[in-house]
Amino acid sequence: MEMKISETPVDFFYRLNSAAGKADVDFKKCSKRLEKYVLRFITKLKDARLKTSLQGQRFKSISDLEYAVEKYEDVWRTGDQDMTVTRPRDFIADKIPRGQAYEQELCCQGPGL
Numbered sequence: 767m768e769m770k771i772s773e774t775p776v777d778f779f780y781r782l783n784s785a786a787g788k789a790d791v792d793f794k795k796c797s798k799r800l801e802k803y804v805l806r807f808i809t810k811l812k813d814a815r816l817k818t819s820l821q822g823q824r825f826k827s828i829s830d831l832e833y834a835v836e837k838y839e840d841v842w843r844t845g846d847q848d849m850t851v852t853r854p855r856d857f858i859a860d861k862i863p864r865g866q867a868y869e870q871e872l873c874c875q876g877p878g879l
Contacts (some may be wrong), residue, residue: 769812775835782807783828794828804831 767785769778786803794800804825811817816838825831 767810769810771812774839775811775813775816776832776839778811779807779832779835782810800825800828803828807831 767782769775773781791803792799804820808817808820811820816835819838820831820834823834825834
């Protein structure tokens with residue numbers, strides 16, 4: 767089962783749960799089946815940010831996974847509009863603005879150089 771392009775992660779989660787129920791896959795009782803089910807869900811996700819955030823987590827129950835996916839969708843829905851874009855960080859600690867650096871180089875040169 768693949769995630770549709772127009773589908774949200776929560777909708778895909780519910781659709782996958784429904785398909786697992788119809789196929790008599792009882793992932794709620796067996797921890798190994800739950801682990802395989804969660805791994806299958808994560809690998810089929812189209813959203814790369816959600817996929818990477820879920821990969822490092824362990825879920826005790828399917829409701830924990832549902833909660834994480836719903837929270838991500840809530841943050842995604844409201845957070846993208848409220849998030850401010852940060853400026854790229856300058857990694858050179860002693861960087862001097864262009865005009866000042868040029869003047870400093872001229873002052874350091876001797877008359878014969």
